Amino acid sequence: xxxxxxxxxxxxxxxxxxxxxxxxxxxxxxxxxxxxxxxxxxxxxxxxxxxxxxxxxxxxx
Numbered sequence: 001x002x003x004x005x006x007x008x009x010x011x012x013x014x015x016x017x018x019x020x021x022x023x024x025x026x027x028x029x030x031x032x033x034x035x036x037x038x039x040x041x042x043x044x045x046x047x048x049x050x051x052x053x054x055x056x057x058x059x060x061x
Contacts (some may be wrong), residue, residue: 001028 002022010016024032042050 001025001031 002024004020005023006018007021007023008016009019
């Protein structure tokens with residue numbers, strides 16, 4: 001579903017750096033929710049649910 005790639009990220013001070021991230025494959029774009037992702041919320045509410053339901057990338061293909 002994802003490929004690892006390099007993107008430019010703008011920092012608070014206006015400078016930018018190159019970082020590595022995972023980029024969703026366009027075939028799976030419809031699987032994404034249209035809400036901004038929140039790491040704190042994920043840790044408190046979504047991490048355990050994700051771990052219980054995740055089947056692995058190979059089963060998704």
